[in-house]
Amino acid sequence: MEKFTITTTNDQYDVLIDYGLRHQLDTLCRSILEGRKKALIISDTKVYPLYGEEVKKSLARLLPVAHVTVPNGERAKSLEVYRDLLTTCIEEELDRNSIIIALGGGVIGDIAGFTAATYMRGIPFIQVPTTLLAQDSSVGGKTGINHPLGKNLIGAFHQPSAVVYDIDMLQTLSDKEWLSGFAEMMKHAYIQDPNYLAWLKEHVNTLDDIKKPSIRSSIRRSMKIKATIVEKDEKEAGIRAFLNFGHTLGHALEKVSGYGELTHGEAVACGMLFAMRLSNTLQLSTWDIEEEKAWFQAIGYPVDIVFQYEPEALIEAMRLDKKRTSKGLTFVLLKKAGEPMIQTVKETIVRQLLQRKEASS
Amino acid sequence: MEKFTITTTNDQYDVLIDYGLRHQLDTLCRSILEGRKKALIISDTKVYPLYGEEVKKSLARLLPVAHVTVPNGERAKSLEVYRDLLTTCIEEELDRNSIIIALGGGVIGDIAGFTAATYMRGIPFIQVPTTLLAQDSSVGGKTGINHPLGKNLIGAFHQPSAVVYDIDMLQTLSDKEWLSGFAEMMKHAYIQDPNYLAWLKEHVNTLDDIKKPSIRSSIRRSMKIKATIVEKDEKEAGIRAFLNFGHTLGHALEKVSGYGELTHGEAVACGMLFAMRLSNTLQLSTWDIEEEKAWFQAIGYPVDIVFQYEPEALIEAMRLDKKRTSKGLTFVLLKKAGEPMIQTVKETIVRQLLQRKEASS
CATH class of the missing domain: 1.20.1090.10 (Dehydroquinate synthase-like - alpha domain)
Structure with a gap:
């Protein structure tokens, strides 16, 4: 497994890269996940049917897990989808001791990250990128959504607690x-x-x-x-x-x-x-x-x-x-x-x- | 004038307290304001008619100033008003080198602060509190809006660049x-x-x-x-x-x-x-x-x-x-x-x- 650590002003997090990591989230991220109330997987309607249950299964060995899916593609980065995700966080009773798992490409990382950045003024999240593009966007803590007048005009810097990149999942890319x-x-x-x-x-x-x-x-x-x-x-x-x-x-x-x-x-x-x-x-x-x-x-x-x-x-x-x-x-x-x-x-x-x-x- | 400095992890900002400070924002905040593209005053329909033009006049000696008002009271802390404020930021062509001025009570500090925290992933803002309640809320960097299911469930920590508290303005409080x-x-x-x-x-x-x-x-x-x-x-x-x-x-x-x-x-x-x-x-x-x-x-x-x-x-x-x-x-x-x-x-x-x-x- 490839592994390196990113150090930012207030935080430090690991980037892990290898085949099959989606099955080992519990062991790879034990120190981050253990003792938390709940994990919410945010994914999309294309990715979740492919990998969602595998990810859920590996997390569920450590803590309660819920999931929610948004439409696939850029249109998910809207204020409406953002509002619905916040509603899900509340209905699933996420607290500040809960964690969000962003399972998908750059769009999911952006909107799940922005939800994590702003729900209760910020809760942690883990990036589980599923696309080649997300090798770029999953690192660095940029999160955001689109305004009808422009892309990524709404957002926050919010560093993930880890980036777990299972390159197995690239095989289903178009x-x-x-x-x-x-x-x-x-x-x-x-x-x-x-x-x-x-x-x-x-x-x-x-x-x-x-x-x-x-x-x-x-x-x-x-x-x-x-x-x-x-x-x-x-x-x-x-x-x-x-x-x-x-x-x-x-x-x-x-x-x-x-x-x-x-x-x-x-x-x-x-x-x-x-x-x-x-x-x-x-x-x-x-x-x-x-x-x-x-x-x-x-x-x-x-x-x-x-x-x-x-x-x-x-x-x-x-x-x-x-x-x-x-x-x-x-x-x-x-x-x-x-x-x-x-x-x-x-x-x-x-x-x-x-x-x-x-x-x- | 009373003055003290607040030091946070990444920032430091002054709190200024005295009578009549709304007329002196240009001199009091010169180092923060000078060279910026534009200031946007966010206020409400009750406060702006009382003090808005005075604040604008003092800022305008240093940089272009626009303003926008939201309904008075807690109802302004909605996702709809937030979206409209972001639209105003875009239409007024604020960039990352612009600044938001929160002129009002705690509600204005919260929503203007959250707008500043998330517009283009964060631009600076100055708190100009007008109520006694805002002596509390203007300090500390908590910003946020309400979700239909609960108060302040959406928000961010975003420290102001300054808090300028003109206690003259308290005289119009109920x-x-x-x-x-x-x-x-x-x-x-x-x-x-x-x-x-x-x-x-x-x-x-x-x-x-x-x-x-x-x-x-x-x-x-x-x-x-x-x-x-x-x-x-x-x-x-x-x-x-x-x-x-x-x-x-x-x-x-x-x-x-x-x-x-x-x-x-x-x-x-x-x-x-x-x-x-x-x-x-x-x-x-x-x-x-x-x-x-x-x-x-x-x-x-x-x-x-x-x-x-x-x-x-x-x-x-x-x-x-x-x-x-x-x-x-x-x-x-x-x-x-x-x-x-x-x-x-x-x-x-x-x-x-x-x-x-x-x-x-």
Whole structure:
């Protein structure tokens, strides 16, 4: 089993990665669970039928367990679902000595984490991620839901008590979900580790490559990069913002295309390529865009989809980004692999680049 | 001007107390406000017309200011009002470099604080309390809203960047509001400081006594007691729970009577007297209940109102309290002034005492 510890300002928690961990939650998390009144598994209608009862069984050896499911997908991150989850917490008589288990992908981690962050002013929770994307989102304590006017605008920083990543559960992912998660792994390599990036470029050139057992060893590498960054900057006052590489345009693409059309990772992949083009345009870098784009396309990312949307609509959406300032749109740019930087870019420059498909090819 | 600093795990903030401070927010909070994008004043329909424009004027000397009002009273602490406040934050284009100003009583502090705690995963806020009750609630970082099934069940710990208490604004309080706030001051004396309690018993024996200028000097004493406790126990893992003296039954009374019928302080006053009776019953103390009750009644608290409600309804409401455990109802009891203790009490004992009016008189 891979194991490492994340230390934040007030807390410390373990990340465990291996096959079959869902059957051993009682032994793996005994010190966290023992003596608690109750555990509530929050999952979704897709994941719970696959793994819910196994997780429940392993927890039930230690404490009473209830479960609740929400609709699968981004639409679950609504104020209405949040309210219903709080109602469940009350009806199941959870107290401050109870614990929430987030069983699912990033959406479940976000909404179950936000419920844990705000029920009775905060109760503990454990992340049990089931997707490749959640290798990224399960670490770092960001929780949240969407407002009708923008994604993740409501939320809190609330660190999990543990992250238990059973990579067995990845086997039921769809192709789109593999792609979505791998984009964040690419991101970790781009912003932090040129050697890791070179390894990925050598070993992953098709969708099937992502699914190979060998790639799972790099999950730890990615999670460790994420962990190192959030340890240094728990509340995104500084370097944590580098993790938003690809996300300024990525979030806008998700919004303008209608949530669910593009996966988060697909949108972030488009955003990363765009950020590299922008870095070149601003003469900060000399990326071979042709080459980078070819890699993204070979794996299966829809890198040209950005040109299907109105530039103005994308810019309008980017203006609502949490990372915006009043002087333009804020991007994470990349001088080279491992050298990210934050820069506010004038809208006119962004607009030009969104219009010129030819410039990217 | 009275001033003291509160130090919490990650933060430090000043509490300022004096007449007329609402006109000087720019100079008093310059280091907090300067360079920020925008301030949003969150107030209610009763307070804003009285003091809102004055507060706005003083802030506007430093940064752009917007304002929004919510309905006056406990009903504002709903998920619906919370959602509307988030919408306002987005529409006013607040970013993480913006700040919320909570102008009002405890309800405004709670909901504006929770909005600040969760908008974009947390932005800063300043407490500008306008009631006597808010001398208590503005310190300590508890924020929250109500769920239809229970009070304050949704919330977060989020420390303000400053508490600016302009005691000029107390002059527009109603009698009920004076009474409500003074109960928490009595509470501070009961749980922490026998000398302060003796002083209050000597100097405050009618409603009018509360309104005298001399009592305002004790506001600092109360706020300091609260501050000392929350400094030691920011997230209510231990001694902070003593501040719940009178609150187990108090919250239940507020709920069963229908929020708004009894003020928070009236309910807490009834709860404190009940907790002292319970302490006697459990042979932990030898309070002269007759004498204590006479003091409460002379000031104007409706101490017998507890017997107008069904004991079962009150017990049912207490079961939902955040402080409950599985073994009974949790009370803060009082061996003597300054010696509080937490104890779980069997429901049968509580039930008996709720039924026996004669025992209290």
